[in-house]
Amino acid sequence: MIYRFTVLLFCFCTAALMAQKPVFDIKYSEQLAVFVFVQNLSSPNPENPFKAAFLKSAYNTKEYNGLITAFDTLAIDYSYQFTEYPYVSKMPGMTRELLKKNLIATTSLQEFKLRSLGLVTNVTLNELVSLLTTFTPIYRKLIYEPNKIKFEKQLADLTAYSQAKNTTDYFDTGLVFYHTTWDDSIPFEIAFYPLPNAKGFTAQAFYNNFISAIQTETTDYDELFSVMLHEIFHIIYDEQSLSVKKDIQRYFKENPSQNSAYAYLLLNEALATALGNGYVYGKLKGEIDPNRWYNWKYISDMAQQMYPLVSQYITDKKPMNQAFINAYIQLYDTHFPEWTNEMDNLMNYRYMLSENKSDFAEIRNVYPHGAMTEEEDAITESSIAKMKAIPLTKIVIVSKDNKTKLTMIRQQFPELKNWKFEAAKEFEYTILLRDKTRLFLINQISTPTSVLLKKLKVDTTTK
Structure with missing residues (x-):
């Protein structure tokens, strides 16, 4: 079930190419909506309108909850880096987003399955399609049908608003400012889905897609389109040469x-x-x-x-x-x-090394904001060298074979050449590195990680 409203996207190319213009293809993709619905039902997600509607429905049974648990275990998250680009300057390839892109671009789950072969294993892909097939009628019953009339009017209103406000001009503004180009033949596919009984909404952009929930009562399209352009500007930034x-x-x-x-x-x-x-x-x-x-x-x-x-x-x-x-x-x-002395800011961009995987969860609990994160559960010469090369805040928790590991770290960083430590004594240490990021070292003996993390701070006298 797809409803489309097409808006011309401002063409930034030469007069010879003006005959062909890319488009904003505004639509409702049921397949994407069902994926988002099931994703929001999973236990790790906080309370949300989808989960609230499901929990009070007749579908809140052991059978369907088991399927939601199965969805949580699907191996659909893989990524790859564009290694020739400077770190953090380009988004990695992500299989979850590629799957969502294919859900938007196709009109049936069979077509989606054929297009998505190779992104994940065939077994996983078949399980995903089976789950989406099962939850489609549930989504229709609980979410779409009760909000259908309002939502379809919103889609039409969004198209009229976009044309009246010339919102596509801002795409061209972004191209000029970011010094970026865009292939005219590639449409921007914009998929909205209804979000009942909600005060806020979520939005995301990837590749040539923008997806967003629409509160069923909202008429504030100024905010919605500014958020949409915010996300699209990320894509334009990503597409810089x-x-x-x-x-x-x-x-x-x-x-x-x-x-x-x-x-x-x-x-x-x-x-x-x-x-x-x-x-x-x-x-x-x-x-x-x-x-x-x-x-x-x-x-x-x-x-x-x-x-x-x-x-x-x-x-x-x-x-x-x-x-x-x-x-x-x-x-x-x-x-x-x-700001470069504030832990919340520093830990928003972090590379973590620890031989205890549970430490990563502790770091996320103490510093829940993590816009850019890397983690590795081995402290070796190669893992330290890899961390050293990445321009993020570096945090290392040493809790085993402490003297050997601390010596290894000191040897890798020239800034630590004259650093003296007592391996048998618990401590926290920080230093500003030559790449202008912070290194935090925790030597753990017996104190819980959560306690030690809360002791971390920047010593502004340490150079």
Whole structure:
């Protein structure tokens, strides 16, 4: 069941190519909606409208709950890196998102299965299709049918709104600012699904897709489209050429600021927020939102602080360049110099080494925000070298063969050349590395990991 409303996407190419324009293909994809529905029923997810509707229904039985548990165990999450690109500058390939892309692009589960062969094992793919087949009538009964009339009107209204507000112009704005191009022949497929009895909504963009829930009572399309463009700006940033990506990385490395590494890690989200939640929302609404633009203070505060700079570049139709990056870092240095000493900010971008896998869960409990995370459950010369090469906050918990492991770590980092430690004594230690990220070392003897993590702090006297 697919309802489509097509909106022309502004074509940024030359006059010779103007005859062919890519499109925003706004639709409802039942297959995607059922996938999201089942995903939200799983036990790890917090309370949500889908789970609430299911739990009070006649379908809340041992049989269906067993199928939900089976969904949780499906091996559908694999990823791969584009290793030629600077780290964090390009999204990795992700099989879950590719599966969702195929759910949107196909009109039957059989077609979806054929298109998705090879992304996961055939056994897993068959199990996924079977689960989606089983839950489709349940989704229709509990979610779609009760909200069908309102939702279909919303889809039509969204199309009319987009045309009236010329929202596709902002796509072109993003292309110019990010110094990016887009293949005209590739449509942007935008899949909405109804979200009853909810105050907020979720949104995500990947490849050439944007997906979002729509609160069944909402008419605030200014907010919805600004969020949509926010997510699409991530895609435009991701599609920058390799040479542009390398130039941006070089601009940050050449800047002498001690904050440049963490400013770089913040850049993607801060830019999308300044452009989407700031510039686009202001244009659509007629006034700038006076409230927070994002629910994480570092992103919101930086986006609002850099907004005049971003706005000036948009007005001048200039792409981001070295002068822009230097001005951005200067804003970080001037207004937020304390951020590189705040644990919540530092641990938002982390590489974790520990020989106890349970430590990773403890770190997530103490520092739940983790925009970029890597973890490895072995402390070896190769794992330390791999961590050293990644420009994220580094945290190592040593709890076995302490003297040998601590010596190994000291040998890998020139900054620790003169560091002295007592392997038999419990301690926490931090130092600023040459890549301008923080290294945190925990030597654990008997104290629980959760307690030791809460003791971590930046010693600003340590260089």
